[in-house]
Amino acid sequence: MLKYRTLDTPTGPLTVIVSSFGAVRAAGFTTDVADLMSLVHPSLRAPAEPADDVGPVAAHVRSYFDGDRSAIDAVTVEQHIGGEFIKHAWQVMREIKPGSPVTYSEFARMAGRPAAVRGAASACARNPVALFTPCHRVLRLDGTLGGYRWGLPVKEWLLAYEDPDQADPAAMRAAAGVMR
Template sequence: MDPSDRYHYHVIRRALDHIDAAQTPLSLEALAARMDMSPAHFQRVFSRWVGVSPKRYQQYLALGYAKTLLAENFTTLATADAVGLSGSGRLHDLFLTWEAMSPGDFAKGGAGLTIHWGTFMSPFGPVIAMGTGRGLCGMGFTSEMGDDAAYADLARRWPKATYHNTPDRIRPWVDAALSMKGDARLHMIGAPFQLKVWEALLTIPSGHVTTYSEIATAIGSPKAVRAVGTAVGRNPVSWLIPCHRALRKSGALGGYHWGLPVKRALLAWEGAREDAGQAAS
């Protein structure tokens, strides 16, 4: 992410805080004044980041937007054979090469595994990313829980692994993931049931959502809705494995491990860019 993107993110982060705190939608002029920017400059910066105007984005951030998504952009994960633990998944315009750790290795709690980690800037604030020699195994947003808590949350999933703060070892994969360009590899470490759920999440297109019950049906366990919800919450690689696209049947957001404000922002960002792309085509 180049320096201008970092600057724009900090502007947008402050704007999103004001939007979330407001009882009613804020005008362009009001938002720009709070950012100490002219309306024209703020509109350009905001639209560059998200692809739509501040006014339009506030519509996507509305709490009822999840129900709209469920009604209009619902994705049915029709068959269990769409879920396999090998091959590749596609998210946005990014190719992800997927590799799963064997159940036996998972049971060892990461013993003998070296995990490199570092803190990086994303469109949604700082993220802690972790990876083995085979690919990224963890990515968590820190804006809601803080850096230390996010690191501890990821690290305790593989308690017997050896950790090194060596971000350059995983930077190419992280850069590819955050720019949605290039080749990002995933080395997923989880129980077999979790791996099935996580790969099912990869089949949900950007700008679309599905439900926990649909995921349960897709992996061949239609009665395991609660277990699916738990596995979704245990997804260690946020954004790339899009657990934020899983909603309750009612249209409620459900939980999000890295904070509901982040989940709302992710859905709004993806929906806005999806609609902007359709309008441009």
Template sequence: MTRLDSSIHHVSVSTPDGPFSVVANDSHVLASGWTWDIAALLKLIHPELREFTGESAPDAGAPPAPVRAPGPAGRASVLDQAAEAVAAYYAGDTAAVDGVPVKQRSGPFREQAWEVLRQVAPGAPLTYAGYAERAGRPRAVRAAAGACAMNAAALFVPCHRVIRTDGGLGGFRYGVQIKESLLRREAAPAPSLRADPRPESPAR
């Protein structure tokens, strides 16, 4: 079992696309995705942002008990904010997740690319090539696809809004069916399911 630092908390909620879990510290979401498996989410977090010294993460396969961070007096915790944003997203406010604070660590390009992802509006997906250009490195299509593949904070950092140049969905860590569902929910013209079996793959 993975040990959680006392400042790291998690919550899981049900959605039409399956269980959605969030791992956060006291100020930011660190990882999220359509799974009950908190230990798997913890592995996505950069080592600088996590320390496994406290509570045990639940085993995969069973819904974990929510562990919520106590928010400052009069203010909801980051986990409460994230859970409310996910509920609002699935209720039709697809921009609700935009304001949830997220922290990820990597190299300069990847961190910049993740910030760019947060600016991609619902219903206006980019191709991997267009994403690379918007991130400031138009020839770095594979690096841009890598930023999608390594994104730990799914939905809040919307890597599902990047698709292949050839019209296919590309890959998605939580399955292309969920990616298609999200794009349809956001009123985007979701491409046909021509998925790469890998978590993410660059456009060709």
């Protein structure tokens, strides 16, 4: 049995679907659980029920938005889809540090396949656990945002928030209209 919870964040609702072991199988800036479930590999799908307790995930998300930009690194994820390259690319993506975005080309090199720029872009597009596997930290070659399943304003906000020169997380939340 899976459980899910929608958390309020400065960028809007973040819904997480977690396994009975507390691993995130899907996450996105939406309240549409069915849409999120469609991102989960069929072998990992199960009925999902709303829950107040999704293990330590909610606390890590709160810590992240309260200023500990590495708090989400401790969250366990379960991702499975297709080929080995995408699985490996998702692991590598989790190593991209907050405030240090990379281009698709750099990401492909980090994943060990410099010519696989399209494969790197595909790994971002097919990522079922937004925020925790930070596809928002991958940019076009010219440094522009590119696409983001949850909307470019969300990606832009996350990148600005993770910028090491951004000194005040409370100001970022207030600017987004979220007070804690």
